[in-house]
Structures are given as C-alpha cells and as structure tokens.
Amino acid sequence: MDVSAEAKRIMAVSISKLYASRAQRGGMRLHRSLLLSVVMRSARDLYHSACLAKEREELGTAHLVPVTPEEDAMDTTASGEQVEVEVSQVKPEPESPLTPTIHEPMSSDSEATQGACKTRTFIGKETVEDKENRSPVSPDRHSRKRRGKASVAPDFLPSKRARLSLELGEERVLRTGGRTCCRAGDVFTTLSLNSNRAIAAF
Amino acid sequence: NCSGVAVDNGGSNDVQWCFSQVKGAIDDDVAEADIISTVEFNHSGELLATGDKGGRVVIFQQEMENKSQPQCRSEYNVYSTFQSHEPEFDYLKSLEIEEKINKIRWLPQKNAAQFLLSTNDKTIKLWKISERDKRPEGYNLKEEDGRYIDPNTVTALRVPVFRPMDLMVEASPRRVFANAHTYHINSISINSDHETYLSADDLRINLWHQEITDRSFNIVDIKPANMEELTEVITAAEFHPHQCNTFVYSSSKGTIRLCDMRASALCDTHSKLFEEPEDPSNRSFFSEIISSISDVKFSHNGRYMMTRDYLSVKIWDLNMESRPVETYQVHEYLRNKLCSLYENDCIFDKFECCWNGNDSVVMTGSYNNFFRMFDRGQRRDVTLEASREGSKPQQVLKPRKVCADGKRKKDEISVDSLDFNKKILHTAWHPQDNVIAVATTNNLYIFQDKVN
Numbered sequence: 001m002d003v004s005a006e007a008k009r010i011m012a013v014s015i016s017k018l019y020a021s022r023a024q025r026g027g028m029r030l031h032r033s034l035l036l037s038v039v040m041r042s043a044r045d046l047y048h049s050a051c052l053a054k055e056r057e058e059l060g061t062a063h064l065v066p067v068t069p070e071e072d073a074m075d076t077t078a079s080g081e082q083v084e085v086e087v088s089q090v091k092p093e094p095e096s097p098l099t100p101t102i103h104e105p106m107s108s109d110s111e112a113t114q115g116a117c118k119t120r121t122f123i124g125k126e127t128v129e130d131k132e133n134r135s136p137v138s139p140d141r142h143s144r145k146r147r148g149k150a151s152v153a154p155d156f157l158p159s160k161r162a163r164l165s166l167e168l169g170e171e172r173v174l175r176t177g178g179r180t181c182c183r184a185g186d187v188f189t190t191l192s193l194n195s196n197r198a199i200a201a202f
Numbered sequence: 203n204c205s206g207v208a209v210d211n212g213g214s215n216d217v218q219w220c221f222s223q224v225k226g227a228i229d230d231d232v233a234e235a236d237i238i239s240t241v242e243f244n245h246s247g248e249l250l251a252t253g254d255k256g257g258r259v260v261i262f263q264q265e266m267e268n269k270s271q272p273q274c275r276s277e278y279n280v281y282s283t284f285q286s287h288e289p290e291f292d293y294l295k296s297l298e299i300e301e302k303i304n305k306i307r308w309l310p311q312k313n314a315a316q317f318l319l320s321t322n323d324k325t326i327k328l329w330k331i332s333e334r335d336k337r338p339e340g341y342n343l344k345e346e347d348g349r350y351i352d353p354n355t356v357t358a359l360r361v362p363v364f365r366p367m368d369l370m371v372e373a374s375p376r377r378v379f380a381n382a383h384t385y386h387i388n389s390i391s392i393n394s395d396h397e398t399y400l401s402a403d404d405l406r407i408n409l410w411h412q413e414i415t416d417r418s419f420n421i422v423d424i425k426p427a428n429m430e431e432l433t434e435v436i437t438a439a440e441f442h443p444h445q446c447n448t449f450v451y452s453s454s455k456g457t458i459r460l461c462d463m464r465a466s467a468l469c470d471t472h473s474k475l476f477e478e479p480e481d482p483s484n485r486s487f488f489s490e491i492i493s494s495i496s497d498v499k500f501s502h503n504g505r506y507m508m509t510r511d512y513l514s515v516k517i518w519d520l521n522m523e524s525r526p527v528e529t530y531q532v533h534e535y536l537r538n539k540l541c542s543l544y545e546n547d548c549i550f551d552k553f554e555c556c557w558n559g560n561d562s563v564v565m566t567g568s569y570n571n572f573f574r575m576f577d578r579g580q581r582r583d584v585t586l587e588a589s590r591e592g593s594k595p596q597q598v599l600k601p602r603k604v605c606a607d608g609k610r611k612k613d614e615i616s617v618d619s620l621d622f623n624k625k626i627l628h629t630a631w632h633p634q635d636n637v638i639a640v641a642t643t644n645n646l647y648i649f650q651d652k653v654n
Contacts, residue, residue, distance in 0.1 A: 006541075010487055013545055026300035026323055030385055030404040031435045031454055032550055035491040039544065042487045 004050035010043040217636055218652040219599045221592055223277055225252075225262070226645035228590070238641040240628055244308035244316065247632040250278055250639055251318060252646055253303025257287040259320055259373075261331065262646075278648055282331050284373040287322040299324050305390050307399070309412070317376070319399065323386040326401055328377035328412065334370045338362040382408050382418045389439045395446040402439035402451060409463075421469050422451060422461065437552075438498045445504065448473075452509060456493030458518065476507075476518050478525045488540040488549060496552035501561040502633075508564055510555040513537060515566050515576065530576040530583065533568050535606035535617045548622050559634045567626025570615065571642050572602055588626060588640045588647040598652060 014036050021028050021036075227236065235256025242251050250262040263281035290299040300323055309317040315332040340362045344350045385403035392399045400421070401408050407422035422439075426432050434455040442448035447463045459472035480489065492512035500507045506527070509516050513534060516526035532553075536543060543549040548569070555566040567573045568585070576583045585602045592599055605614040628641040636651035 007487075010541070010544070017547075025298050026302075026386070027295070027297040031388075031437065031494075034432065034435055034454060035494060035550065038490050039487055042490065046487070 004047050004054075007043040007047035007050065011040055011047065014040040014043065219586060219636075219638075219649045220652045221594065221597045221599065221647070222637070222650045223648040224590070224593050224645055225260075225278075225280075225648075232644045236644040238628060238644060238646060239302050239304060240306050241630045241639050241641050241646065242306045242308060242318075243630050243632055243639065244318075245310055245633060247634055247637065249281065249308070249316060250630070250648075251306045251308070252639075252641065253286065253306050253320060254644075255300075255302040257285055257289070257301030257303060257322065259284055259286045259303060259306065259318075259329070261371075282371040282373050284329070286320045286327060286329065286375075287325065290324070292324075304387060307390050307392050309392060310396055312396075319390050319392065321387050321390050321401065324380065324383055326379040326387070326390060326410075327375050328379075329373050330376045331371060331373045334372060335366060335368075336364040337367045339365045377412070377415050379410055379415050379418070382410075385435075388437060391440045391449065393441045393446050394444055398446075400439055400441060400449060402436050404435040407436065407439055407449075407451060407469075419467070421463060421467070423468065423470060437495050440498055440500055440507075443500050443502060443504045450498055450500070450507060452495035452498040454494040455490075456495055456511060458495065458498060458507070458509060460520065474520070474523050476523045476526075478516070484537070486540060488544055491549065492540065497554040499555060499557060501557050502559065503561055506561065508555050508557065510553050510566055512549060512551075512553075515555055515564060517564070517578065528578060530564070530574075532566055532574050533604070535604055539617065543622070546622060548625070551625055551627060553626075554628050556629055556631045558631045558636070565629050565631060565638065567629055567640070569622050569625050570604075570620040571624040571626055572604075573626045573629055573640055586649075588642050588645075588649075593647075596652070599649065 018033065018036050018040075021032060226238075227233075233256075235254060235258075237255040238252050239255055240251075240253040243249070244251070248264050248266075250264075252260050252262075254260075259282075260280060261282045262278035264278050265276040286303055287301040289301045291297070292299055302322055303320050304323065305319075305321050307319045309319065309328075311317075315330050318329050318331070320327055320329060339346065340360055342356065342360050342362075343353065379401070383401065383403040383406065385405050387401055387403050389402040390399060391402075397413075398409055398411055401410065401418075402422075405423065405425040406420055408418040409421045410418045422436070424434070424436065434453040434457075437452045437454055439449060439451035442450075448460065449463070450458050450460045452458045456477065458476040460474040460476070461469035462473045463469060465471070465473060480493070495509045495511050497510040498507060505520060507518050507520065509518065509526075510532075513536060514532055515530045517528040517530075519527045540549060553567050555564060557564055562579050563575055563577050565573060565575045571588045572585050573588065574583060574585050585604070586599045587602050600613075603611075603614045604620065605611065605616050608616075610616050624642060626640055626642060630639045632638065638649050640647045640649065
C-alpha cells in the first residue's frame with residue numbers, strides 16, 4: 001500500500017479522534033491527546049518524506065506536470081481544511097493536546113514540499129505564503145503563546161504583563177516543592193493548557 | 203505462531219485454576235455505570251473491593267467458616283456497597299468531572315475498622331468501613347423508636363445496655379483530599395510508613411499525610427514551562443513496599459524513574475532511570491505509543507518491579523536500569539494489527555498487571571476475555587478465559603490458544619475472531635492464596651486453584 005496514502009489516512013483518523021475527544025466526558029485526556037499527536041507527527045513526517053522523495057523523482061525526470069499526488073492532496077486539503085477550520089474555531093479549553101515540535105520541521109520543509117504536496121493547509125499554517133503565522137518566533141506568535149500560558153485566565157485580567165508575572169510566580173512556588181497549598185483552587189486552574197494555541201498549530 | 207502454552211497438568215507444583223464465583227449482571231447489555239474500573243484485595247485477602255464507572259465501591263468479604271473444609275475455599279459475598287464519588291462540574295473550566303473510580307487502595311488494618319482510599323480523576327477519599335453488630339437499648343428518656351418519653355412518667359433510672367443486632371456494615375467518608383490535581387489522577391499508593399500516600403496525575407505527583415486534607419507536597423513535576431515542549435506524561439506511580447523513601451513512576455515513553463525522597467524535596471531528578479532501547483526492527487507509526495506503560499507494580503519482596511505496556515509485561519531488577527530481566531509477550535499477534543487497533547481505540551486500553559503472593563507468577567489481561575499468567579520460575583505461560591460458559595462450580599479452566607497464522611487447530615481461536623470489546627483490564631491476586639479476581643467489562647470472576 002502506498003505509504004503516503006496510509007500516512008494521510010492516519011493523520012485524518014488522528015485529527016478526527018482529537019476533535020471527538022473534546023466532547024468526551026471528563027474533559028480532554030492529556031495522555032491520550034499526547035499519544036494522538038505523536039502518531040500524527042510520525043505520519044506527517046513520513047508523508048512529508050514520501051512527498052519529498054516523489055518530488056525529487058519528478059524533478060529528476062524533468063517533468064513538472066501535476067500528477068496524482070496533487071489530486072490526492074486536493075481531496076485531503078478540502079477535508080483537512082474543513083477539519084482544521086472547525087477545530088480552530090472551538091473555544092479554548094484548559095486541558096488539551098499539545099503539538100510539541102510541529103512548527104520547526106514545517107517551516108524548513110515548507111518550501112521544498114509546497115510544490116508537490118499542497119498539504120500545508122491540512123497540517124499547519126506555517127508556510128511561506130502565510131505571512132501572519134510564518135514562524136514560531138515571530139512577535140505575533142510569541143505574544144499569543146504567552147497569552148496561552150495563562151490559559152483559563154479570563155479576559156478580566158488587567159494586562160499580559162500581569163498574567164506573565166502571575167504565572168512565573170506560580171512556577172517558582174511549585175518548583176520549591178515546599179508547602180504547596182492545595183487549597184487555593186485558583187493556583188491550579190491557571191496552570192492548565194490552552195487548547196486554542198495548540199489546535200492553531202495544526 | 204500460536205501463543206499460550208498449556209500448563210502441564212502432570213506436575214505436583216502446577217496450579218489448575220477453577221471457576222469459583224462470578225459477580226454482576228448476566229445480560230449482555232452493559233450499563234455504563236456498571237463497568238468495573240478497579241479491583242483490589244486488602245492486605246489479608248479477606249476483603250475484595252471493586253470500583254466502577256458509576257462511582258460506586260462494592261466490597262466482598264470472604265466467609266471464614268469453611269476453612270475447615272479443604273475441598274473448597276470460602277466464597278466472597280457482598281459486604282458493603284457505597285457511592286464513593288459523584289459526578290461533579292468544574293465551573294471554571296466548564297468541564298464535567300467523571301465519578302469513575304480510577305483506583306482503590308486499602309490501608310493496612312490498625313483496628314477493628316477497615317480503611318481504603320478511593321479516587322476519581324480529581325478527588326481522593328478516605329473511607330472507613332466498620333461493622334456494627336450491637337446497639338444500645340433501654341434508654342431512660344426515649345422509646346426504642348427514638349421518640350422521647352414524657353419526663354413526668356419516668357420514675358426509675360436505667361442505663362442503656364448493648365444488645366446484639368443484625369450485622370450492619372457502614373461506610374463513611376473520613377477524609378476528602380481535593381483540589382490538588384489539575385490533570386487526571388491515574389494512581390494512588392500508600393507508603394510503607396503507614397502515614398503518607400502519593401497521588402499522581404499526568405504531570406505531577408503529590409505526597410499527602412493521611413490525616414491532613416488541606417495541603418499536599420508536590421514531589422514530582424514534569425510540566426514543562428512551555429506546554430508545546432511536552433513529550434511525555436506520568437502514567438503510573440507506586441511506593442516501594444518496604445523503603446518509605448522510594449517510589450517509582452512510569453511514563454508514556456516507556457521509561458520508569460525511581461526516586462528517593464531523601465535526595466531532595468522535589469524529586470524531578472531521578473535516582474534511577476529504567477529504559478530499554480527500542481528494537482529498530484519493530485518500528486511503525488505506532489511503536490512509540492505502544493511503549494507507553496499502563497501499569498507499574500513492585501514485587502512483594504521489593505526487589506523487582508513489573509511494567510505493562512500494550513503488548514508485553516516486563517520484569518525489572520531494581521539494580522539494573524539498562525533493560526528488563528524478563529519480558530513476556532502478552533498478545534504479540536496484535537503487532538501487525540496496530541493500525542486497526544488504533545482506529546477502534548483499543549490501542550489506548552490500559553491493562554494492569556499483578557504479582558502472586560510469592561512473586562513467582564505474574565498475571566495480566568488481554569482481549570476476548572482472555573487473561574494470561576506467566577510463571578517466572580518454570581518459564582511457562584497460560585492463557586485462560588473468563589466466561590459464563592466456563593462457569594460451573596469448580597470447573598477447571600481450559601487453557602486457550604490464539605492462532606495468528608491461518609493454520610488454526612481445533613479449539614484454537616484465530617486473531618480475527620477475537621472480540622476486542624471484551625477486554626480484561628483489571629486483575630488482582632490474593633496476597634497469600636491462589637485466589638484471583640478477574641474483571642471483565644461488568645462482571646467480576648473469582649477463580650481459585652483446585653485443591654486435591
């Protein structure tokens with residue numbers, strides 16, 4: 001079986017599982033979400049290298065005619081885009097999947113692969129064309145990350161700066177391993193994840 | 203190649219497992235609340251506790267009268283049933299907190315009452331289970347039904363005396379340990395110091411004193427500063443059975459870390475790291491996730507620990523970190539089915555494992571209501587089935603075999619006809635005797651060895 005088709009299928013299955021787990025009773029399970037993202041990453045990496053290999057093959061034969069991979073990509077792009085849009089519109093929730101290193105490989109591969117495989121919309125927004133979400137270290141993303149860290153902290157908190165210091169303060173308290181008070185529920189709720197940013201990485 | 207070698211019934215040391223009892227509803231339509239989520243014997247083996255998805259705890263007690271008859275061991279009957287946890291709603295996060303009991307752990311018995319810890323995803327509770335078989339009668343100022351007597355009619359003084367009554371078993375929550383876990387609690391473990399216990403969620407482990415509910419100490423925190431850098435979570439944790447300063451925790455990456463609480467207040471740095479290098483020939487999309495450890499258990503003697511990942515059980519010598527000393531394949535025939543198991547979610551099933559009393563045999567569950575036992579000394583394994591068909595009193599369980607290739611022999615089952623909805627995730631072994639409790643989806647089977 002075509003390895004890249006299998007990889008695509010697994011990515012699609014994974015994303016739908018991730019999406020379905022948002023509705024799960026008890027909230028998103030971090031462990032499960034992590035495993036799903038691990039599988040997705042493996043599938044994506046494999047798909048990319050398969051695409052790269054194909055493209056090299058095509059360049060080698062000096063033909064730039066659009067071939068079947070693009071059609072496949074079109075199909076998955078359509079559905080993938082849909083999934084991605086839906087997913088990124090969902091409200092943030094505290095415990096959610098994370099996408100550890102999805103940006104970095106993407107940005108390096110994007111130029112090479114964008115010709116043959118139009119999967120950028122399927123997997124992530126970090127492509128050369130997408131200037132807004134170009135790289136993880138752009139100021140925009142940076143500030144969005146920080147906002148994300150404060151997570152559940154709702155809008156009435158005064159400023160980003162305040163949230164950042166609050167969060168750093170918490171980390172210090174916890175890391176001393178001292179008298180961690182479990183009574184202050186607030187301390188713990190603000191430590192949870194923000195899914196908004198994690199999902200956007202897709 | 204078929205897995206599961208029949209136990210040789212000739213030797214005198216060999217155990218023949220017989221059906222003893224089955225608890226739970228017979229009908230195939232399983233109510234979700236009845237799904238058993240944890241099984242645990244107490245330290246003497248007299249009590250057997252189960253927790254379910256509906257937040258209930260059912261405790262069975264072994265009747266002691268039949269000890270004189272060697273033919274059959276006594277049966278377990280319902281001793282106490284109570285609602286341990288209720289569903290809750292976290293308003294801040296708009297999340298429902300499931301009432302499902304994730305783990306039950308018994309405290310060592312100190313007095314007439316029994317104590318256990320039960321936990322759901324967020325809250326741990328200490329329950330006291332006590333017997334009442336006497337009640338005071340003959341009050342001076344009130345009737346037997348509680349109504350107060352007109353004081354003017356009281357002419358004599360009498361002191362109430364205790365008279366026997368029908369045994370009543372009462373369960374009362376003595377402590378509630380709440381609000382200490384942001385993530386979902388997966389383990390609790392009672393320390394050998396009989397004073398403290400730990401609770402572990404995906405990213406943190408907390409140390410509690412059994413008497414103190416308003417604070418806990420965080421002893422492990424693997425939450426990264428940036429959650430995008432998260433690569434592994436804590437999947438299970440347990441205290442060493444004798445060394446009160448030592449505990450282990452397993453991860454989703456297949457590693458186990460042993461920590462010494464004397465080394466520092468925060469045990470983020472492990473004392474030992476147990477990890478087996480991955481076999482490169484087994485790489486697939488799913489090889490990373492099937493290495494996630496679903497359970498870790500110390501041996502009773504404290505020299506070994508056992509881990510369960512999706513396809514195997516591994517025994518580790520605490521003195522050797524580089525690789526396990528023994529590896530047992532539970533259902534290797536599933537290795538080339540991982541993609542389907544991923545799609546139907548079975549690959550996320552968390553199987554537990556347990557030791558027998560003298561650490562010579564280990565047991566774990568599988569699919570199709572099969573469970574597996576591995577005899578470490580005799581290097582033999584057996585596959586047995588928990589089913590209603592095999593449940594005539596004292597009926598000896600017939601070893602089962604699964605056939606991975608097409609050459610299915612008589613009485614063997616092919617991989618494709620396995621029922622993946624019938625999974626045995628929770629098993630427990632009596633601390634001293636050859637009595638085991640095996641939980642199918644909603645039934646609890648009790649098997650014991652055939653006494654000749």
